[in-house]
Amino acid sequence: MKDVNLKVRIAGVDFQNPVFTCSGTYGMGQEYGELIDLSKLGAVTTKGIADVAWEGNPAPRIWETPSGMLNxxxxxxxxxxxxxxxxxPFLREAGCGVIVNVCGHTNEEYLRVVDRLAEEEGIDLLEINISCPNVKAGGLSLGTDPKLVEEITKECKAHAGQPVMMKLTPNVTDIKEIARAAEAGGADAISLINTLTGMAIDIERQTFRLSNRTGGLSGPAIRPIAVRLVYEAAHAVQIPVVGMGGIASAEDAIEFMLAGARAVSIGSANFWDPQVTLDVIDGIRDYLVRHGIDDVNDLVGAVH
Ligand SMILES: Cc1cc2nc3c(=O)[nH]c(=O)nc-3n(C[C@H](O)[C@H](O)[C@H](O)COP(=O)(O)O)c2cc1C
Incomplete structure (x- = not known):
């Protein structure tokens, strides 16, 4: 088969292909490493890392929805x-890129994690999750206020030992404004989308399906919204964009790249098909050959 280039460069880091995993859907890679060859992936993104142990919410904390799930x-x-x-140490040896997802309730909590990670080798990129409930934002996520986004980005950049990618929440009115705030704060890249806030009610028991009442909606149900937001964000900034939200096939991944994503991450689809990332890599290669395109980077933002 004709040789095509799948390598992409994000924030000065070279990834062997543009297919990553989404934070929180892939553990720290170990379990999936028993099912697939992780060294074939562009990168594994870790579950959110906080400064100290977080317990999480009580059960029930997952609810399946049409073409998606709430968590x-x-x-x-x-x-x-x-x-x-x-x-x-496991991830360093896995042979793929390593993206560490960082979370916190206050700027100080984020910075403690960023400081500690700065001491470590073998991390390619930090992904800062600004969707977590924030004390300063009155329990809302930092990611909904452009001023707070610019401020946390600047602070993370000042402390980080690795390039910084800000992960945006879709639960905002104008994603362009938030993307520009991250860029103004010095972000090396942005990623989106995190989950959309949703709710499900058990009508027989007349109570909420989830312990937290609300949860984050992910999976194919959110994909058209994610494509639109990636398109808008990619056109608002110069820095690279990593796109995610409901990707379950090579066709889906290519759609995100044409909308402006330089790489994509796959989350919920891993739950029903642990091989999906590898199939997406192969499918992107086949598409490029079929269309006579030598370089995957030529897809990025090609529809505008
Ligand atoms: C069970 C679960 C846990 C998640 N945990 C995190 C997390 O720790 N940090 C984060 O930034 N995003 C987290 N996410 C959001 C995903 O990384 C991703 O942005 C979102 O699910 C959309 O992609 P998908 O539709 O392919 O799953 C989580 C998603 C799910 C389903």
Whole structure:
């Protein structure tokens, strides 16, 4: 088969292909490493890492919806120290890119994680999740206020030992304004979308389906919204965009790249098909050959 280039460069980092995994849907990679060859992926993105252990929300915290799911896991995790000692050594040896997703309730919490990760080798990119409920934003996410987005981006950049990618929430009126705020704060890249806030009610028991009442909607149901938001954000900034939201096939991934994403991440689809990332890589290669395109980068933003 004709040789095509799948390599992409994001924030000065070269990834062997543009297919990553979404934070929170891939653990720290270990379990999926028993099912697929992780060294074939562009990158694995870790579950959100906080400064200390977070318990997460009580059950029930997953509810299946038409073509999607609601979750309120609540960023459960062991904290940055356990991550660095227990999980990072595995990822360093996995042979793919490593993106570490960072979360916090306050700027100080984010910065403690960023500072600790700056001491570590083998991390390609930090992905800062600004969708977490924030103390300063009155329990809303930082990611809904452009001023707070610019401020946290600047602070993370000042502390980071790795390039910084800000992960945007879709639960805003104007994504362009938020993307520009991240760029103004010095972000090296942005990624989107995080989950859309939703709710489901059990009509027989007349109560909420999820312990937290609301949850984040993900999966194919959100894809057209994600494509639109990636398109708008990519046209608002110069920095690279990583697109995600409901990707389950090579066709879906190509749609995001044509809308302006330089790489894509796959989340919920891994739950029903752990091989999906590898099929997407192969499918992108086939598409390029079929269309006589030598370089995957030529797809980026080609529809405008
Ligand atoms: C169970 C679950 C846990 C998630 N945890 C995180 C997280 O820790 N940090 C984060 O930035 N996004 C998290 N997300 C959001 C995903 O990374 C992704 O942005 C979203 O699910 C859209 O992609 P998808 O439709 O392919 O799943 C989580 C999503 C799911 C379904």
């Amino acid at each position: 309120c896991i609540g960023l459960q995790g062991t904290g940055v120290e356990v991550f660095c000692q227990r999980d990072l």
